[in-house]
Amino acid sequence: MFSRKTRYLLPVLLLAVAFLAAGCGQETTDKDGLSGTIAIDGSSTVFPITEAVAEEFQKINKDVRVTVGISGTGGGFKKFSAGETDISGASRPIKDVEKELAEANNIEYIELPVAFDGISVVVSADNDFIDCLTVEELQMIWEPESKVTKWSDIRPEWPSKNINLYAPGTDSGTFDYFTEVINGKGGASRSDFTASEDDNVLVVGVANDKYALGYFGYAYYVENQDKLKVVSIDGGNGCILPTDESINNGTYSPLSRPIFIYVNTASLRKPEVEEFVRFYLTEGIELIPQVGYIPLPSSYYTQGLEKVDQVVR
Amino acid sequence: MHAKKMQQRKQKNHLFKNLSFFMTLITITVLFLLLYDVFKDGIGWLNWNFLTSYPSRFPEQAGIKSALVGSLWMISLTMPIAIPIGVMTAIYLEEYSPENRLTTFIRVNIANLAGVPSIVFGILGLTIFVRTLGLGRSVLAGSLTMALLILPIIIVASQEAIRSVPNSLRDASYALGATRWQTIRYTVLPASLPSILTGIILATSRAIGETAPLIMIGALTYIAFLPSGPLDSFTVLPIQIFNWTSRPNADFHGLAAAGIIVLLAVLLFLNTTAILLRNKYQRRLND
Numbered sequence: 001m002f003s004r005k006t007r008y009l010l011p012v013l014l015l016a017v018a019f020l021a022a023g024c025g026q027e028t029t030d031k032d033g034l035s036g037t038i039a040i041d042g043s044s045t046v047f048p049i050t051e052a053v054a055e056e057f058q059k060i061n062k063d064v065r066v067t068v069g070i071s072g073t074g075g076g077f078k079k080f081s082a083g084e085t086d087i088s089g090a091s092r093p094i095k096d097v098e099k100e101l102a103e104a105n106n107i108e109y110i111e112l113p114v115a116f117d118g119i120s121v122v123v124s125a126d127n128d129f130i131d132c133l134t135v136e137e138l139q140m141i142w143e144p145e146s147k148v149t150k151w152s153d154i155r156p157e158w159p160s161k162n163i164n165l166y167a168p169g170t171d172s173g174t175f176d177y178f179t180e181v182i183n184g185k186g187g188a189s190r191s192d193f194t195a196s197e198d199d200n201v202l203v204v205g206v207a208n209d210k211y212a213l214g215y216f217g218y219a220y221y222v223e224n225q226d227k228l229k230v231v232s233i234d235g236g237n238g239c240i241l242p243t244d245e246s247i248n249n250g251t252y253s254p255l256s257r258p259i260f261i262y263v264n265t266a267s268l269r270k271p272e273v274e275e276f277v278r279f280y281l282t283e284g285i286e287l288i289p290q291v292g293y294i295p296l297p298s299s300y301y302t303q304g305l306e307k308v309d310q311v312v313r
Numbered sequence: 314m315h316a317k318k319m320q321q322r323k324q325k326n327h328l329f330k331n332l333s334f335f336m337t338l339i340t341i342t343v344l345f346l347l348l349y350d351v352f353k354d355g356i357g358w359l360n361w362n363f364l365t366s367y368p369s370r371f372p373e374q375a376g377i378k379s380a381l382v383g384s385l386w387m388i389s390l391t392m393p394i395a396i397p398i399g400v401m402t403a404i405y406l407e408e409y410s411p412e413n414r415l416t417t418f419i420r421v422n423i424a425n426l427a428g429v430p431s432i433v434f435g436i437l438g439l440t441i442f443v444r445t446l447g448l449g450r451s452v453l454a455g456s457l458t459m460a461l462l463i464l465p466i467i468i469v470a471s472q473e474a475i476r477s478v479p480n481s482l483r484d485a486s487y488a489l490g491a492t493r494w495q496t497i498r499y500t501v502l503p504a505s506l507p508s509i510l511t512g513i514i515l516a517t518s519r520a521i522g523e524t525a526p527l528i529m530i531g532a533l534t535y536i537a538f539l540p541s542g543p544l545d546s547f548t549v550l551p552i553q554i555f556n557w558t559s560r561p562n563a564d565f566h567g568l569a570a571a572g573i574i575v576l577l578a579v580l581l582f583l584n585t586t587a588i589l590l591r592n593k594y595q596r597r598l599n600d
Contacts, residue, residue: 037546039450039546041531044559047534047535047556048370048560050535051368051370051534051535052370054535054537055367055368055369055370055535055537058537065537065538066535066537067450067533067535067536067546068533068534068535068536069450069528069531069532069533069534070528070534070556071528071531079531084449084450084531197559198558198559199559199561200558200559200561200566217561219561220561222561223561223562223563224561287370290370291370292561292562
């Protein structure tokens, strides 16, 4: 019985090998004659934009091979400053230690802001008492050794129910940014909250709990508007809801931040990388809303293109 | 008195049987719940287009071609590296090595290696294969790292298998005038092969499902071409699945479930191959 079965083994294995080998043939020709490989790594926040740009870019330039990794902002900079990648995505500006490392390896680079990422503060759709929080109230809730345990601790008219907190984990750029602008120091936060690196876990947690409060990337709120209610934020100029417009024109403050790509200038002198970066800052902008982010005012992109011109010239 | 004791013993016997059955039921229920959940979300996304497309920002157009081929590349490089080294190490340790402190030391350390978190192997792979040996973020670097990761599993399983071969078989072989190599080749290995293959099955499953060490060495997430050689960059199924589950758009979660089904299918195919081989050798031994 088994010997009959094993007879099929060889053809099946050969088929698997053939499938692998099928990958070896590289197809397609190219009209611009651009070719080569562009290695990109860095923040998972910037990833969806870069992925979209890479996808469209490769439709036009079929011989250019773009690869995108998600080592995180810090992990990406480690590879970038070792000269292993051409472009690095970052959800925060480069730190001094990272700059020094790049200098030590003779890596020069330019910084290009590519989009806004808003942080939305959310509660469950069932929550009927909250509309707005001030930055001071947010700090009261989230500061280290916070005294807030019940909603009534924030405003006496709110219910005397336990407040259940959800936020991204400490490795996340969103956590770093939120704690920096709200608590005054990156990483300083109370620690008795439900933490997850996966924002979808936070969405489910907040959506199913009437007395929950959480914060995470704006894109995750946009995709789950039916389950969540977004809280408007008063940064001193009245309550502002996060919307595409308020994030783009900067009135949703302080919880929106620019995200960047860093480009190695030596790589930028290669025609395929130059073309990719120009594509990113022109046609690429139209792709940004499709993946849940908000484009910057157009002056940022013209400035970015000028930086590219200066290097290439 | 006697009858009562008899009844008690029978009751205990019965109780233990039911308890074991109940525990098995728990395991099976968990497995089926997981499978049900994955199939419910993923089956609608599973089609030919999904298998033959590259990743995309549009869920309808996205596929796992590069991840599937990357996983097959990695496994087909990892196993030929890990199996001979693992099995031969086990043969040396069990059949040749003298019983001394050094051997015991090596054995204990190999067993400990099996419990080292996979990310540590990733750091090792990044330092040695990617940077020092200059292999870059290639399939080969990934496969070598994965081979290191599963070596302890293969060695420990093979050692157990070889140790379980009764000494009477070896003695019989020597009595017929066989050399040590002939004894290993014609007696020990055939008798232990089924258990060695079981170890290899477990190791393969581990290698194909691992994500962390590959992210560490810089396997990629978005890649729209297939590796054309062992030095090309690559991605694998678990990385692609991980990436899709963390997207805000729920359609990508469906894609992730479909990716899991494909991963399970690949795993099932590889395991079936090994199980068929194992059964073949088991029969031969019993005949």
